[in-house]
Amino acid sequence: MPSYLRALIRLLAVATLLVLAGTSAAAAAPADAALTGTVTRGDTGAPVAGAEVLLIGDEVFLVAVTDADGRYAIPEAPAGDYRVRFVPPPGSDLTFVFWDGAATFDDADILTLPDGEARTGVDGVLPLGGTISGTVTRAADGTAVPDVTVWVDGDGGSTSVVTDAAGRYTAVGLGVGEYLIEFAPPIIDDQPPELAPEYYDDARSPDAATRVPVAPGGAAVGIDAALEATGAISGTVTRSDTGAPVAGVLVSAETTAHTSSISAVTAADGGYTIAGVGPGTHFVAFGAPDDDGLLDQFWPGVSDFADAEPVTVAPGTTTPGIDAVLEAAGSISGSVRFDGYPWTDGGTVLLTETGAGEPTASTAIGDDGTYRIGKVPAGTYTLQVRPRATAARVALQYYAGAAGPKGATPLVVTGGDEVTGIDVALAAGVDIAGRVAAAVGELTEPAQIRALRWDGTEWEEIARATAWAEYSFAHPPGDVEGFYLPTGTYLLAFAAEGMCPLYWDGARTPEAADRLVLEDGRSADGIDAVLAATCEEPVIVPGDPAVAGLPRVGETLTADPGTWLPADVTLRYQWLRDGKPLKGATDPTLTLTPAHKNHLVSVRVTGSRDGLPDAAAESAPVGPVTRAPEVSLSARSIQRGALLTVSGTGFAPAEEVVIELHSTPVELARTEADAAGSLRMRVRIPEAAAFGPHEIVVTGPQSTARLAVRVVAGGLAATGGTVPTSLAAAGAIAAAAGVLLTLWARGRRRGSRAPAG
Secondary structure, three states, rough: OHHHHHHHHHHHHHHHHHHHHOOOOOOOOOOOOOOEEEEEEOOOOOEOOEEEEEOOOOOOOEEEEEEOOOOOEEOOOOOOEEEEEEEEOOOOEEEOEEEOEEEOOOOOEEEEEEEOOOOOOOOEEEOOEEEEEEEEEEEEOOOOOOOOOEEEEEEEEEEEEEOOOOOEEOOOEEOOEEEEEEEEOOOOOOOOOEEOOOOOEEEHHHHHHEEEEEEOEEEOOOEEEEEEEEEEEEEEEEEOOOEEEEEOEEEEEEEOOOEEEEEEEEEOOOOEEEEEEOEEEEEEEEOOOOOHOOEEEEEEOEEOOOOOEEEEHHHHHHOOOOOEOOOOOOEOOOEEOOOOEEEEEEEEEEEEEEEOOOOEEEEOOOOOOEEEEEOOOOEEEEEEEEOOOOOOOEEEEOOOOOOOOOHOOOOOOOOOOEEEOOEEEEEEEEOOHHHHHHHHOOOOOEEEEEEEOOOOOOOEEEEEEEOOOOOOOOOOOOOHHHHEOOEEEEEEEEEEOOOOEEOOEEEOHHHHOOOOOOOOOOEEOOOEEEEOOOOOOOEOOOOEEEEOOEEEEOOOOEEOOOOOOOOOOOEEEEEOOOOOOOOOOOOOOOOOOOOHHHHEEEEEEEEEEEEEEEEEEOEEEEOEEEEEEEEOOOOEEEEOOOEEEEEEOOOOOOOOEEEEOOOOOOEEEEEEOOOOOOOOEEEEOOOOOOEEEEEEEEEEOOOOOEEEEEEOOOOOOOOOOOHHHHHHHHHHHHHHHHHHHHHHHHHHHHHHOOOOO
């Protein structure tokens, strides 16, 4: 491309950025600007155009973009304390820095902006970033592997690069720190990958990877990878009752490190082959179609993931004979009624296997007051109905008519049984409310309030509430869902960090506590407690564990243990699937995989301290776990200005999503998923997009999916869609420049013939 044309394109790109930022070079430092300055290179002192300046406060986040002279202006900002971060443009060999010269947010100086006063000279000097480079080859023959996406993620930032025809790559602009390097081979035409991804140095999981250190402006070289060929897993799925093949079974192979999975669907003859399986060990799961009346299974023939055994796959080979014989599933169904009428105000039905502790399965109460829980293994269960708290004041209840699990009628399910007519007649409930306070000062953590009901032989915990001050079991503060309690005789137990546990009214033991007799829908208010910091006999008081995160494949759930007393209790975690322990899942977080799909997930927390007996508590389950969103593209390399078809599945029904081009986000389109959670949209790649690797990112309130794409050289094209005023201005600049360039070129041809090249 001629030098004058490259210069013109750079000029148009800068002009477009300035229009988008709502400023221009002439207006880079208005008289009333709250913050102004200049961004330059640390090695040469040259100005840096297109750098982002981030003004970060407790509740304020403002962004400006530098002009061709490296100048920026943030017109307005509320008075307060801020940190300022200077970020180089994408693809730069520079790295970010905080004002004034700090490498991290915590080390950054505080910039105080007085009300109504401007601050000038807040400059940023961007240091030269470090680099990581290497070569990617095939392990089998040492030949180079092009188009491998190399993900670089660490203390000093995140980026990705793609290997060239010789398999070489270089990641630039890296800050000081250690980096995790992942090598992701290309996927061609949605076919299974021929090569397996890996982490540096020859690792199959992030935990086993070797981190690469980068010094200030330093170069880490020789960070190479030799990628192994993928293998395959094959087998057949049949029914246990008839021996007939089962079509439509989703068979998934997940690495034993729980880092990735790949799947296939059985054909009409029940056979399957999962191609593109990385070398190593994998757990294999068989997910039967929901309408086939069959139970899910893990290899070799077990229903519990904790009992699954790994399958070994060697590079370039198929592991055959990984078969499954699926058992017939049972179901439980019935109706929920109140006062003789179907219960139509919503709620949940939970099924718990005897001895499991946590629900095995659950379903929502239908709009007509009926419910059905399918895929129930043979066993003995208790069934609980939790109606939504409404003005009708209806209590949670176990089948049939029991307040707690001990009095529930057991439900026995054998293979393939349809247990019907499990009807529940709800009764009026009660609420207990009051206030918790500290005897001196204030509570440092919210108090835990447990409602214990007398079942005729002992006290049985029915529900818990959490509060800083006022509490209510039916209507807790905030967005927490509550439930009315069954009528009966109760005592209340109170606990908070740093405070002595207490029973109502002021008792230290259950035997000394006052009772609450709540009958005929009469609730109790004013059940208060004042907690003191000292007590005679210390015990471990469990917190109220909860699970945070979206229950969807690919997402990470986080265990919140709640407040445990005393504060120095050592906590252990055990994740549960349908109430049963997951092998090796003992961290505070759990990344969801296809093995968790359609199951409920919860966490058990156990507290220990020298001289005290252990205590344990379990969270409410979340789920069932749904599939992860995925996105596909009509092409993985595309020209500027060209149209690209973006397709997606696994999004929430009717979810509104934004399609963007990253790394510097550029919105391409907005659309809405259909009722099945699918979408398809044609977008145009911006003319100003930088050449090289990018990502198409599809984001909604509940979903995010991304896929790498490469922008290659192409001609100008219209962007399509509705054009904002600022973009129209940028377009006008481009059009005018194009006309002038054409006229100038014609003039040159008339005057003299340009030399070749």
